[in-house]
Amino acid sequence: MGLRGRTAAAVLGACLLAGTAGPPAYAGTATAYAGDDVAAQAGSGAAGAAEAGRSARGLEDAVVGAMLAASGQSARTLVAAGRETQVNVQRAAGDWAFGSGVLTVARGAHAAPDGWLFTARRQGGTWTVGLEGSAEFAALVKTAPESVVSAGEKRTFENHARNAAAVPTGLSLPYPVGESWAIVGGPHGWSGQPRPWSSIDLNKTFGSGSYEVLAAQSGRAYWICGNGGHIRIIHDNGWTTEYYHLAQEIRPNGTQVAMGAYLGMTSTRIPCGGSAGSNHVHFGLKQGGSFVPLQDKVIGGWTYYEGSSAYGGGARRGGTSVGVRGLLRNYGPEDGRYFENTTNHTIPDQGQVESPITVSGVPGNAPSRLSVYVDVHHTWIGDVTLDLVAPDGTAYRMKGPDPDDDGDILHETYTVDASAEVANGVWRLRAADVSVNDSGYIDAWNLTF
């Protein structure tokens, strides 16, 4: 199992080893690093294998050290609390690695695991680790080879950091727009009582039933806990959403997902520890890399308020107030600031097509960070250029041609400075095929103001 399922005690020494977590659901993937790349690099034979082992341990220890520092814990306090460490290497090449690290919590604890994405680089035999949200992470992401951090991820992390001061969340609730779900628990901490009260528990029916949890907005999705059940979505607009207690979940590895994409089912699973009294999704909000209070934030058309204790409180909309057990109808992102066109538009070979979206009810100009999500299919995606065309005809280039890119599906969010444009009117996505052979279509696109 390589890097999987070690306990915090292992950091202190084998004599303190506590029990380990159950068998990981995703066996065989997180170990690719130790098994393949390091061994290949270290050469063959017993000496090579030994060096590979040392290198994998070096990386794991470096990630665990960074997590302990970030959480203000020592290995000793972690062990005392029955917590364990996980280092899940999701991609690696040469002296680079990318993955997630987790400080689990004890089963039954009223808490949730802490998890970070990390990027790591080995120089002179020593691993440098950057945890998500840190300056080191940003610097390492920038220089990492694209086999470890893709160009799209680099763009997402850069946008995310740049936009971390954004005020509107632009988020829907994590279930279908128009559907109503019960508040199982009002604003509380990601780990229960401790502030900030960044999280809310939701299920379609209070107490029972398992329902589909959906992405609250487009973004880049990652799996965090090695045993599954915990998904993080990094949104280009600077916000991050967290989903825990998922069952039958997807396992995204930096995958771009659309708003409303399926993530998993509500359940009581605690794959990295914690507790859940009844089926729900534990839905948390971060700005940049840090949890922030839900108080006064607007998500799905509702403004959240805290109660006198964690898990109380609820949400308001106009003159309506909904508390625990009450139903929240999902009005979508920013209530009336989300617009989409899901009709297919064919992109002919060496031709172009425009898909329109009529925007109304948005006062003033468009934002300097207009979020444009596009879903384009093409038999050679490098042939395609994309422009956002404002109501007055001004075109904003989002994607140029790339003759070498033979991909066939583009799921991408672009951020356009459209602050010189009046928001209301007909916006168009212009897709042009600029090379001979191949064709495709715009599957869908949307705008969040």
Ligand SMILES: [Zn+2]
């Ligand atoms: Zn919760």
